[in-house]
Amino acid sequence: MSKFWTKFRLLVLFVIFSDSDQASTPDSLTYVAGVVEFNPPIFKYRNETSAPEYRNIIFSKEAEDVDIMVFPEMTLNTVLTTTFVPDPKLKIVPCDNADYEEFLSSMSCTARDSRKYLVINVIEKATCTNTTQESIGDPRPCSSNGLNSYNTNVVFDRNGAVISRYRKWNLFGELGRNTTYKPEYGVFDTDFGVRFGHFICFDILFYTPAQEIVSSGVTDFVFPTMWFSELPFLTAVQVQSAWAYTNDVNLLAAGANNAAVGSTGTGIYAGKQGTIVATMTANPLRKLFVATVPKKGSNLAITPSIEENDIGSQDLFLKRDHIESYNTSIVDTSSEIVRETLCHEDLCCDFIAVIKNQTVSGNSSSYTYRLTVYDGNRSYSGAAEGSLKICSIMACTNATLASCGRVFTRDVQVENTFIFQDILIEGKFRNSGMLFVMPNSLDFTYMPVKNSEYYLNKQEYINHTYAQISLTQPRANLLTFGIYVNVLNKTESGDTASSAKLSLLALLASSIFVLFINGNLIR
Structure with missing residues (x-):
């Protein structure tokens, strides 16, 4: 056998064993x-x-x-x-x-x-x-x-x-x-x-x-x-x-x-x-x-x-949900225990929160919080419609509803005046299609609460689904914590979707859209 074929065979064996390793x-x-x-x-x-x-x-x-x-x-x-x-x-x-x-x-x-x-x-x-x-x-x-x-x-x-x-x-x-x-x-x-x-x-x-x-x-x-x-x-x-x-x-x-x-x-x-x-x-x-x-x-x-x-909030563009149609209630932090039932349409949610005040520096800002309930439809920027059921606590930069779903800019020092020692949220969701029940949470770093720090329980019945979420570790840096239910429905054909490529004008608009979101410049 020639030296070439010997080396070739060794190379092949090397590749095979390297891949398998x-x-x-x-x-x-x-x-x-x-x-x-x-x-x-x-x-x-x-x-x-x-x-x-x-x-x-x-x-x-x-x-x-x-x-x-x-x-x-x-x-x-x-x-x-x-x-x-x-x-x-x-x-x-x-x-x-x-x-x-x-x-x-x-x-x-x-x-x-x-x-x-x-x-x-x-x-x-x-x-x-x-x-x-x-x-x-x-x-x-x-x-x-x-x-x-x-x-x-x-x-x-x-x-x-x-x-x-x-x-x-x-x-x-x-x-x-x-x-x-x-x-x-x-x-x-x-x-x-x-x-x-x-x-x-x-x-x-x-x-x-x-x-x-x-x-x-x-x-x-x-x-x-x-x-x-x-x-x-x-x-x-x-x-x-x-x-x-x-x-x-x-x-x-x-x-x-x-x-x-x-x-x-x-x-x-x-x-x-x-x-x-x-x-x-x-x-x-x-x-x-x-x-x-x-x-x-x-x-x-x-x-x-x-x-x-x-992430600095002024650096990352963040859309905001149209939460003005939600039913909300300000969390009263003067009490150590918050208990409230809040309803919207066919959905009622029970909230219990245990609060512990903490000392903060005088030049810092704090979030206020609202209990939030929603049962209805929403539009996704006009691209599609969806149906939601929500029981949640959300942060706001001040006492107004318009400030909810917004965050302080990077130059603001944020220290919450209290810690959530415990949160328990319960909802009874009427079965109107397939209910996709998700835990929903977010903290100041735009990361969700770790799975080990909350517990979600769900029980399905003929006419409704019962869900409960609880916080298992104290948190002072929450932006969102609750239950988010997406009502899912199957679609089978593209009767309402476009098949043929759009006109030259629409294609040009598409090109501009794609180039914009990709951040590309083509000459």
Whole structure:
């Protein structure tokens, strides 16, 4: 045997054994996940993408042992670099394939060369003809240019093959994006014995498709997002951790990073065990967060990493819920024990809070608090309607309702005049659809209360659901604490969703929107 073939064989064996050492297997009780918080670059040219920056992260030393890596929504390409994505059934490897845009080919090669599962989010283009519409039973007409555009997750296996594709179903004001006529369900299997479901951003607030995948028995999820955080109930990590807790699933969430539009929030969550790692930051950030994730059913305890937070309220744009329609009552801090029942529409909530006053410096400011109850509908910036039931305590910067859901600026020294020694909130929620009962909390660092510091109890009956949440450790830095119930309903077809690509004017508006939220400048 020649020296060349001897060296080649040794190299192959080295690669095989190296991969088997670092990659988790079906017998492993854990797997290694990586999620990326990513601030997109300023694009100078029309055909530019973030693929080079993605590759640098994937081949970084921190990523060496990662089995599966997730990148956020809408940070890779723009409407000027849309790409075709192969049907996962075909197991196509786009690497060095001229049928696909160079950046998609590059990501396929990167998955193969790094031997990792990669999940990316792209703006996809797809051919639309009368024949293709008829074949899938879609009565909607095609656009005049014969192309549809989707917000799409793409999953590569360790060989660089596309093994899953999901086109976003619940769009959030995404002009120029289309939906499929019926919802797709993104699910894929891995060689380390874990089946994943995946969905995108706004999907997390709806039954279809995310909750349907949970109902099918999938216990691990991938979640690319560009979240626009909203006080007091819907900031990014607040929602991610609550969703994972209520479903008791592993959730790998990768967040886009753009403080100007309130986008940040990345984390890895182990269901009711709690957060393994998470970040909320107002600083431009491109960082990989790595964690060892216990497989569901392994009964292994998590090893939480240090949560990373660097937020000044004037640096991060935060939306605010329209809480003026909620029924609220100021917490009376002159009494050591607060007891009150508060109602709105068909919902009544019971509140008990034990308060201990504390001494603060004379030049500091303190939050006031309101008991809050709501039973009704809400609009999500006009993109969709939802139905909510809420029993909560929320912070306000002064005694007015208008100050609730707002925070003090960074230059203000904040010291609350009292500590919540204990909080108990109970609600009896009428069953009007599927009730998704979540714990909902937030502190001054824009992180939720740790799972070990509260207890949520839920009991379901024929006509109503009873829920109770209690604080188990004293807290002086709460912004929100309570029960948040999302009423979920299944949707089956895209009769009201756009199919054909919009007019040139709408496409231009879409381009401006995408470029703005990505912070990109293209010349």
